[in-house]
Amino acid sequence: MDYRELSSIFKATLSLRWDPVAVRLLRVGEEKPAEAVEPPVPLRHCQSIIAARRGNCLYLPPRSHACPDGAGILGLVEMSPKLRSGELYLLFKKMPDLATARKMIASRPEFPAGKYRATLVAPLAAAPFEPDVVIFTLWPEQAMWMCCALTYATGERQYFKTSGFNSTCADLVVQPMQSGEMNVSFGCYGARASSEIDDFELYLSVPVPLLEPMARSLLKLSQKSIPEERQKIYLHPVLDRVGSRKPEAGEGAQVEIFIDTERCLGDGLCVAFCPAGVLELVEGAGGQQARAVHPEKCSACYTCAGQCPQRAIQLAYR
Structure with missing residues (x-):
């Protein structure tokens, strides 16, 4: 699959609002693509992600990075002593003391100064370069399906390392590049204070080998x-009934299962999906049909009703 096709699949299956953003850290000696333009004003790394999801293809050398913290974390420049010491976190009142700030900085993923010479960002579908990672702007439900997709492919659960500090640079670029694993970011102080990411949005960064x-x-x-x-x-x-009355002592949920025999096709989906073995297929006048042979086992999970293509099953409480 090429990047245009991959972008189309992600956008269509997840109903994405924004284009996935391709990010590459330009190595020393690499030339920038002709299509990538330097922005007319310096941008924070988080702002460049917003610009790229709008359709821009950008080349950002150190002089175009407005956030010295982000530029240092991405390995473009030497980080200033004030940033490295954690002093600024205290001035911003984002940390309780210097020891805590230094502990956070020591655990933060970052690249050594001079390892890279610029960042490239572009919509994935139109990226004129090979990305290192692809950043998705998602709603929580869409992020859930991204996790499900990776588990579907690998059988493995997803574990994330993130922070509310330096998250767009450290957590979305450095962490997945170093680990080769997908990572999440909820944004950070700088990203949310200086870009248009909505309150209900989050970011997910995917290393390129995992995309297909x-x-x-x-x-x-x-x-x-x-x-x-x-x-x-x-x-x-x-x-709708929850909280309407308190159950009496010793009272249990007694579920009645109604199966419309005229609608039932006898396809057995409800039997297959029922986790408790409540339903079975039995011979009827018109062939096999579903019957509730063990209604006492029913927990009212509604799986049978939801999976029935004919909507032939209804549940009710006595």
């Missing part, structure tokens, strides 16, 4: 799981 397996996973997940979740197929009326 995740895209293939999303194509599979979008056939059933994603649309079902978005349709809220298990959102049942019982939620």
Whole structure:
């Protein structure tokens, strides 16, 4: 898959509002792509991500980086002693004391000064360079499906290392480049104070080798799981009753399961999906149909009702 196709898959399956952003740290000796332009004013790294998701392809050497902290973390310049010492975190009242600030700085991922000479950012679909990472602007639900996609491809759970400090540079670029693993960022003081990321948005950064397996996973997940979740197929009326009365002592939930025999196709989906073995297929006048043979086991999870394509199953409490 090329980057245009990958971008299209991510945008279509997740209903993304913004283009995924390709990021590359330009190595010493590498030439910048002709399509990448230097911005007319210096930008923070977090601001350049916003500019790229709007469609801009940018080249940012050190003189175009407005945030000295970010430029130092990305390995473009030597970090100033005041930033390295943690003193500024106390002046901003973002840390309680110097020891805590220094502990955070010591644990922060960063590249040595001079390792890279510039940053390149562009929409993934139009990137004229090979990205190191791709940054997605997501809602929490979309981020969930990105995690599901990687687990679908690998069988592994996702673990993130992040902070509310230096998160767009350290957590979205350095951390995934060093680890080769996807990482999340909720933004940081600088990113949220100086860019247009919305309060309900977060960032997810993906190393390039993971893009294609995740895209293939999303194509599979979008056939059933994603649309079902978005349709809220298990959102049942019982939620409206919560808190309406207190159950009497010893009272348990007694669930009645209604199966419309005229609608039931006997396809067995409800039987297969029921986690408690409540349902079975039995022979009826018109062939096999679902029956609740062990209603006492029903926990009212509504999986059977949600999975039935005919909407033939309803649950109620006695």
